[in-house]
Amino acid sequence: QVQLVESGGGLVQAGGSLRLSCATSGRTLSSYGMGWFRQAPGKERQFVAGISRSYGFTYYADSVKGRFTMSRDNAKNTVYLQMNSLKPDDTAVYYCAAREVARSTNPLEYKYWGQGTQVTVSS
Numbered sequence: 001q002v003q004l005v006e007s008g009g010g011l012v013q014a015g016g017s018l019r020l021s022c023a024t025s026g027r028t029l030s031s032y033g034m035g036w037f038r039q040a041p042g043k044e045r046q047f048v049a050g051i052s053r054s055y056g057f058t059y060y061a062d063s064v065k066g067r068f069t070m071s072r073d074n075a076k077n078t079v080y081l082q083m084n085s086l087k088p089d090d091t092a093v094y095y096c097a098a099r100e101v102a103r104s105t106n107p108l109e110y111k112y113w114g115q116g117t118q119v120t121v122s123s
Contacts, residue, residue, distance in 0.1 A: 094117050
């Protein structure tokens with residue numbers, strides 16, 4: 001059992017930056033691999049970024065590679081998503097999620113989810 005709470009969303013202009021945080025409680029964060037997903041109205045939830053349990057290995061969707069960076073701080077029980085060079089197409093609700101497998105881009109393999117935080121990028 002783990003609880004996840006996202007924060008850091010907001011309204012930014014195209015080209016700007018945001019840092020999302022996901023605070024966790026319950027089992028220790030090191031027990032889980034973590035992922036970030038996003039969902040825009042009328043669209044499926046899509047994978048954004050993931051990080052492994054052991055060595056901080058990260059992997060990204062092609063659409064955000066080079067612009068977004070995921071990290072984790074197990075001592076603070078928090079994961080982050082640094083988003084740079086934001087585009088209007090990045091507008092969505094962003095969710096963090098926890099899994100018990102080594103790495104995955106499949107939302108069905110993530111057992112625990114936060115409530116999401118809205119990111120809106122204006123042109």
